[in-house]
Amino acid sequence: MPVLLLTLFLARRMLTCPAAEMVDGSKLLYLEQAFWRTPQKPFRQRFYMVKPCPKELKCDVEVSSYAIREVEEYKNFCDRPRDQRPLPEEVIGDIGEHLTTIHLRRCDRGKRCLYEGSTPPGGFPNSWNGATYSTSELAVLKNNEIHTWDRGFDDDGNQVWGVKAGPYEFKPAPSSSYSDMFSPLNFPPQQFFEKRIEGSFVLQE
Incomplete structure (x- = not known):
């Protein structure tokens, strides 16, 4: 099966803000990503639920992503x-598929990051573009950068979508402060990030 390799140099923005609070105190955030030139046309929209990790897990913050049922209603939320x-x-009623x-765990002293973490071993089921599972990695840096790395793999462990060389790197807008977003007790107002991104993508026909 042919594989197409693309090298892209793109400007993207990632925008997030509080959307609701759950009964158990978990915070629900809305997140969208769009190309810099067309912010009114986001290509990714998600809800993120942020809460303290369960006591039995060795982590500090649990971040879960969900699809949005009435996704068109949330463009530029x-x-x-x-x-x-x-x-x-209405937001709570529109929480879709997990x-x-x-x-996430707090980073050790001396590291560049504040929090870092990943999905559990084996990731989560994902059927997009020939994948059978996907993995995600996330890091929140001390300079307020956010690094995200989402990848999809087939049954044989071959990567079929996502950046191959390394994570996307989002830099904060000058007025933003993102470092406390993943603290269960601190949720800042609307945030904005943009960065030119260069990387290799693998797409399977």
Whole structure:
């Protein structure tokens, strides 16, 4: 089966903001990614639920991603005035399929990061573009950068989608402070990130 390798040099933005609070105190964030030139047309929209890790796990923060049922209703959610957004109870009702869960730990002293973590071994089921499972890695750096690395693999362990060379690196806008986003007790207002990204993508026909 032919494989197409693409080298891309893109400018993307990642925007996130609080969307609702769950009964158990978990925070629900809305996140979207779009190309810099077309922010009104996001290509990825997700809910992220952030809460303290269960006591039996050796981690500090649990971050789970979910699909959005009425996804068209949430385009540019963070850019809108609050009275033009879906209500919190509507947001909770639109939480869709669970996609991934990442367990984050505080980084050791002397490292560049504040938090880092990944999906459990074996990742989570994923059928997009010939994959059978996907993995995710996430790091929150002290300079407020966010590094994310999502990849899909087939039954033989071959990577079939995602960046091959390393993670996407999102830099904060000058007025942003992202370091406390993954603290279960601190959720800043709307955030904005953009960075030119260069990497190799593998797509399977």
